Amino acid sequence: MWLFLFLVGQRIAELFIAHFNKKWMLKHGGVEVESSHYFLFIVLHTSFFFAVFFEWFLVRDGILWLSPLLVSLFLILQGLRVWCITSLGRKWNTKIIVIPDEPLIDYGPYKFVKHPNYIIVFFExxxxxxxxxxxxxxxxxxxxxxxxxxxxxxxxxxxxxGKF
Known part of the structure; x- marks a missing residue:
């Protein structure tokens, strides 16, 4: 149960980080764009945790057999996730917010892949x-x-x- 609560708490903390980053970005000339689909992320991630809980706790009686391979993959994904967030710093957000004339981040995982966080989320x-x-x-x-x-x-x- 501790792992499940950690994951839910982590996602809630990320929403707070995104909220504070959004305020900072808007204060520095940022513009939120193309937000009509954002609810899909809310539905996807909220239903994901309900589905995991339902299938694990209700169907499997809350029994958890931790596989060393899966735990290792999970820890690697967590490290990559933190790398993405820290590389973007104040520009990291769950919404699309652009500060006009700001250069794109081209270091950290963004040096290698354009949208690394989405790849990481897929594997998570x-x-x-x-x-x-x-x-x-x-x-x-x-x-x-x-x-x-x-x-x-x-x-x-x-x-x-810049086409928004």
Whole structure:
């Protein structure tokens, strides 16, 4: 149960970080764009935790058999997640906010991949349910993430290209 509570707490903390970063970005000339699809992320991630909990706690009686491989993958993903957030610093957000004329971040994981956080989230949506033996959730939610990204990535590309 401690791992599940940690994950929920982590996501709530990230929403607070995003909120404070949004305020800072708007104060420094940032513009929030293409927000009409944001609710899809809320629905996806909220239902993800309900699905993991339902499948693990209610179907599997809360039994948790931690696999060393899955725990290792989880820890690597957490490190990569922190690397993404710290690389963007005050510019990290769950929403699309652009500060005009600011250069794009091109260091940290962004030196190698344009949208590393979405890759990491894809694998989290696979690995986290597997940690909880929530196999149906591990199949459904990475696919749902890819579907939401079909809307999100073009929106981000337009915003980053100044076409908003």
């Amino acid at each position: 949506l696979l690995v986290i349910p597997l940690l909880f033996q929530a196999y149906v959730t591990a199949i459904i939610f990475p696919i749902m993430h890819l579907l939401v990204l079909m809307i999100r990535l073009p929106a981000e590309e337009r915003a980053l290209g």
